[in-house]
Amino acid sequence: MTSLSPETRKKITELTGKYPQKQAALLPVLHLIQNEIGYIPAEAEIWVAELLGLQPVRVKEVITFYTMFLEKPIGRYHLQVCTNLSCTLAGARNILSYLMNKLGIKPGETTADGRFTLTTVECLGACEHAPCMMVNFDYYEHLTPEKIDKILDGLE
């Protein structure tokens, strides 16, 4: 894959040599690609499959199973609202509606300025702090509309 830097290629080579079966490196290899490109392009799925001796559909299955893997470019800030049981019981639907109205987008969409992408995700493992969301890699908990306004205002 020509779009990967020599450093990432080197890390991928090291990773694949680390496991008795190179297929075991699938998840970390996908993370390295996404860290560099921002998502996993279709070209990368094929490349990874060939590299690890897997069927391309196997790579696709993994990418579509884990919500942390992205198949297309997203906005600068990825708002991931948990809509699993604890968060829903604590008002996640209202939080999601508030964000949809505020940003003018639905889950799976990106604002026209490329700033925000909104998605819904399964349990973030922070049920005791419901309702919660992640913005990129940061957690925000006990969400209210007022907190959301502050969070979004605080982003560059």
Ligand code: FES
């Ligand atoms: S249900 Fe939302 S963090 Fe667990």
